[in-house]
Amino acid sequence: MGKTMAEKILARAAGVRSVSPGDLLDVIPDVAMSHENAGLVSKSFKEIGVSKLFDPDRIVIIFDHRVPAESEKTAEGHKTVREFVKKYKIKNFFDINTGICHQVLPEQGFCRPGEVIVGTDSHTTTHGAFGVFSTGIGATEMAAVWATGKLWMMVPETIKVVTEGKFSPGVFSKDLILHLIGLLRADGADYKAIEFFGDAIDEMSIASRMVVTNLSMEMGAKAAMIPPDQKTFDFVKTVSGKPFQAVLPDSDAKYCRTVDLDLNLLAPQIACPHAVDNVKTVKELAGTPIQQALLGSCTNGRVEDLEEGVKQLAGRKVHPEVRMLVIPASWKVYRQALDKGLIAAFIDAGAVVLNPGCGPCLGAHQGLLAPGERCISSTNRNFQGRMGSTQAEIYLASPATVAASAVAGKIALPEVRS
Amino acid sequence: MKFSGTVFKYGNDVNTDVIFPGRYLKVWEPTEMAKYAMEDIDKEFAKKVKRGDILVAGKYFGCGSSREQAATCLKAAGISVVIAEGFARIFYRNAINLGLAIMACPGITAIANAGDRLEVEPTTGEVKNLTSGKTAKAKVLPPFILDILNDGGLIPHLKKS
Ligand code: SF4
Numbered sequence: 001m002g003k004t005m006a007e008k009i010l011a012r013a014a015g016v017r018s019v020s021p022g023d024l025l026d027v028i029p030d031v032a033m034s035h036e037n038a039g040l041v042s043k044s045f046k047e048i049g050v051s052k053l054f055d056p057d058r059i060v061i062i063f064d065h066r067v068p069a070e071s072e073k074t075a076e077g078h079k080t081v082r083e084f085v086k087k088y089k090i091k092n093f094f095d096i097n098t099g100i101c102h103q104v105l106p107e108q109g110f111c112r113p114g115e116v117i118v119g120t121d122s123h124t125t126t127h128g129a130f131g132v133f134s135t136g137i138g139a140t141e142m143a144a145v146w147a148t149g150k151l152w153m154m155v156p157e158t159i160k161v162v163t164e165g166k167f168s169p170g171v172f173s174k175d176l177i178l179h180l181i182g183l184l185r186a187d188g189a190d191y192k193a194i195e196f197f198g199d200a201i202d203e204m205s206i207a208s209r210m211v212v213t214n215l216s217m218e219m220g221a222k223a224a225m226i227p228p229d230q231k232t233f234d235f236v237k238t239v240s241g242k243p244f245q246a247v248l249p250d251s252d253a254k255y256c257r258t259v260d261l262d263l264n265l266l267a268p269q270i271a272c273p274h275a276v277d278n279v280k281t282v283k284e285l286a287g288t289p290i291q292q293a294l295l296g297s298c299t300n301g302r303v304e305d306l307e308e309g310v311k312q313l314a315g316r317k318v319h320p321e322v323r324m325l326v327i328p329a330s331w332k333v334y335r336q337a338l339d340k341g342l343i344a345a346f347i348d349a350g351a352v353v354l355n356p357g358c359g360p361c362l363g364a365h366q367g368l369l370a371p372g373e374r375c376i377s378s379t380n381r382n383f384q385g386r387m388g389s390t391q392a393e394i395y396l397a398s399p400a401t402v403a404a405s406a407v408a409g410k411i412a413l414p415e416v417r418s
Numbered sequence: 419m420k421f422s423g424t425v426f427k428y429g430n431d432v433n434t435d436v437i438f439p440g441r442y443l444k445v446w447e448p449t450e451m452a453k454y455a456m457e458d459i460d461k462e463f464a465k466k467v468k469r470g471d472i473l474v475a476g477k478y479f480g481c482g483s484s485r486e487q488a489a490t491c492l493k494a495a496g497i498s499v500v501i502a503e504g505f506a507r508i509f510y511r512n513a514i515n516l517g518l519a520i521m522a523c524p525g526i527t528a529i530a531n532a533g534d535r536l537e538v539e540p541t542t543g544e545v546k547n548l549t550s551g552k553t554a555k556a557k558v559l560p561p562f563i564l565d566i567l568n569d570g571g572l573i574p575h576l577k578k579s
Contacts, residue, residue, distance in 0.1 A: 024562075047573045062493075066444070075442040122484040122508055129548070138486035138512035144572050154563075180480060188479040191507050220481065222507055265434045275431065364484075383435040383482060403519040 002250030004158040006193035007227045008135040009247050013088035013116040026150045031110050032119075033060045033119035035101045039077045039138045041120060042084045044143030053088050054149035060092040061085060061341045062104045067357040070246040070365035099356040101331025102214065102298035106206075106322040107242030107332050113228040114247040118145060123298055124142040124378065125217045129209040130236060131228030131246055133193075136217070156193045156222045157256035159184075161200030165264035170414040171207035172308070174300060174378070174398035176200070177215040178269035180261060182279030190220030192256065195249055200263050202224060206235050207302040214299045215380050218276040242414055270376075271396035274384040284410045292375035293318070293406035294387075295359045296327025296354075297398055300378035304335055305390050306342045310418045312403035313349040319409030324351040327359045349405070365389050369394075376405045419568065420539050421498040421519065422548070423470040426463060427443035427532040428456075434509065437480065448494035453489040472538065474530045476502065480509025485518060493518040499538055501526050501545065501556060514563055517571030521545075523542040523556035530554075534557035540564065 005010075007019050008414050014025035034041050038061045045053075053059065063080060069075035078096075085093040098104050102123055105111055117124060120142045127134035137151065145151050161180065183190075194216050201209065209226050216224030226232075228246045236244065266281040295301070295309045301350035306328065318324040326346045328334040334356055348352050352367075360367035361379045368388030369375055375387060375394050382394035397405070400414035436458040440450065445451050456463035463569065472494060479502040480488060489512045492500065499519040503526060513520040521538065523545055530536055535548040543556040559567070569575040 024560075032475065039486075043446075044573055046574050054441065067476045071444060077446075120484055122482065123486075136508050138483040138484055138489075138515060140486055140572055141511065144515075144576055147576065186481060187504070187506070190478065190481075190504075219480070220506055362443075363435075364443070381435070381482065383433050385439055386435050390458050 001254060002252030003246055004193065004247045004253040005131070005227065006156055006223055007113060007194055009116060009210065010153065010155055011280055012114070019155045021155050021369045023155045025153050025155060027116060028150045029118045029145060030115035031060060031117040032142060032145045033056050033117060033124065034142055035062055035121060036065045036077060037120045038081045038083070040139040041142045041146065042081065044140045044156065044379050045146050048147045050141060050147045053146050054090055056090045057089050057092070059146060060110055061090060062094040062098060062101040063096045064100045065067065065358045065362060067355065073367065074099065082083050084308050095237045097331055099332065100298045100301065100358060103301065103329035103333065106130060107239060107330060112236055112240055112242060112244035113232060114245045118142070118151060123214050123217050124152060125221055125224045126210050126214040126298060128213040128223050128225040129206065130232055131221050131225060132268065133225065135223050140396040156191055158193040158195055159189055160255040160258045161194055161196050161261065161387050162258065163200045163263055165199060165262050167263055167266065168398060169416040170268055171266050172398045173204055173211040175266055175269040176261065176263065177212045177280050178271055178396065179261070179266055181218050181277050182269070183259070186218060186220065186275060186277040188219045189216065190299060191222055194221050194224040196224070196226050202229065205304060207304045209286050211299055216269045218380060220224055239268065258392060268398060268401050270401065270411065271382055273382055273393040273395070274381070276382060278397065280396060282411060282413050285395070286413060288324060288377050288411040289374065290370060290405055290410060291322045291373045292367065293322055294360065294367065294375060294379060295402050296325070296329065297379040299331030299380040300328060300399050301327055301333065303336050303340070305381045309403040310345045310397040312400055312414055313345060313407060314351065314417065316407045318350040319407045322409050323367070324357065324406040325354055326351045327354045328356050330356050360387050376402050376411060378402045420537070421470065421472060421473065422535065422537040423498055424468065425465060425472050425474050425530050425532055425534045425536050427474045427530060428459060431478045432459065432475055433480055433482035434480055434485050434488040435482055438485060438491045443485065443487060448490050451487055451491040452494035455495045464495060467495045467497065468486045470498045471496055472536045473497050473500045474502065474526055475500065476527050478506040479505050481506035484508045486512040489513040489516045489518045503527060513571035514566055517567060519567055521559070523554055523558040525554050543544070
């Protein structure tokens with residue numbers, strides 16, 4: 001019987017011939033990523049009491065959640081990790097001048113088709129855009145991976161999502177995935193893997209594919225994968241010198257559910273407070289006043305996202321009663337955006353451009369909300385209190401919708417501009 | 419291991435951002451973390467909870483981020499077991515690996531109310547409401563997970579082996 005990508009990749013990583021959903025495996029991950037919570041991991045690692053790391057070269061640590069340190073406590077945490085990195089000779093360490101982990105990991109060549117990535121961040125599903133089985137784990141189990149090189153995992157069932165048709169102008173991969181989350185709901189893929197198919201997926205840029213796999217986490221997905229194609233291989237070869245063995249699903253693989261999406265009819269979508277699956281069309285919400293607009297994050301902070309933002313702003317200004325924050329997902333992205341004149345365009349329009357990092361996405365610093373304020377954001381979570389006050393509201397939408405709303409001072413449909 | 423304690427009850431889809439808000443993620447000491455547990459959903463929780471108490475919730479408890487502080491803070495606050503209609507994947511793993519007992523129990527919200535006394539037997543899945551006399555049956559945890567829990571979490575478990 002045919003196998004899904006999850007089944008094939010996990011079988012390889014566990015060194016067994018064939019697996020089925022529900023099987024418990026000891027999986028050997030190819031890459032083990034952490035961010036600031038590497039501090040917590042190192043604490044647990046020391047408790048285990050082993051003298052060395054299983055394989056320091058598989059470990060990647062990227063500072064992104066609070067960069068530069070916003071408090072003395074964070075500075076202490078950063079310091080602890082830097083010392084650990086030195087002591088244990090972890091060479092894949094990226095300090096505050098690199099970017100958000102989910103952007104840096106592929107940029108630095110760690111996402112190779114057919115491999116397994118575990119990360120101490122729930123949106124580690126992002127790397128499935130490269131045909132990787134990539135999933136989020138906790139800090140304590142990461143310590144176990146650091147010490148033993150393996151981790152217990154259950155083989156998930158897989159949902160097949162098939163898209164048909166084409167995006168209309170003003171509609172993007174963010175709208176597709178928000179719409180899907182609205183359909184399947186926040187727990188619709190809990191414990192499950194997802195595979196995405198269809199012409200629209202094939203035609204999507206790597207950056208747009210990452211939006212889809214990133215947000216799949218918000219349906220509870222353990223992993224979300226796009227079967228790798230020439231575009232994937234071309235990208236991976238430019239950033240990684242390592243050989244890899246791509247894995248594709250069998251044509252007769254068994255899925256627990258198939259979902260068909262017609263993109264021809266899709267309009268811009270928006271996730272309303274305080275749940276990502278509370279999805280409506282932007283049209284329904286149009287006119288709702290906002291005080292902040294955030295363009296950035298591991299979801300939508302890449303060059304094409306900034307370009308869409310600038311298209312909406314061109315020749316116009318951010319509304320005087322709106323603070324628009326722009327955060328490129330990495331310093332590489334920032335650099336490219338500079339070269340393309342995007343940063344200048346944002347500044348001229350009255351936006352505040354911040355350094356790459358998570359920024360206010362998780363409510364740590366850099367642009368928190370006061371009670372009663374509303375923010376439209378290109379990020380991936382709108383939970384109550386996520387970005388400051390529990391009395392504030394967060395709306396999630398595409399970069400184009402975010403920028404169009406920043407200009408209008410209220411939630412607005414993107415204009416069709418070239 | 420057998421648990422008995424007073425019930426703290428919450429609804430569906432309780433996410434990790436309200437169990438342990440992001441603004442406190444820089445706090446590392448479990449006892450200090452316990453002070454902020456559930457703050458955004460129940461300001462009284464941290465003050466009222468006593469060692470051994472039981473947290474009951476609806477479906478998809480612990481959805482959201484991978485922060486294991488959500489499990490750590492509940493354990494440090496004194497919660498002996500979380501019983502819910504269902505859990506989000508990462509929270510489920512984190513709880514087990516940190517030695518916080520966790521049980522999926524369809525129908526639990528119908529038989530338990532805040533303030534009730536509950537008794538839970540993890541090896542058989544039997545749940546008894548000592549206040550009302552009602553019972554429910556939780557899913558029994560696989561033996562290797564019970565082993566991890568009995569050892570107090572993944573780290574002590576690994577140390578042992
Ligand atoms: S940008 Fe937001 S969602 Fe992405 S890793 Fe950072 S905190 Fe998490």
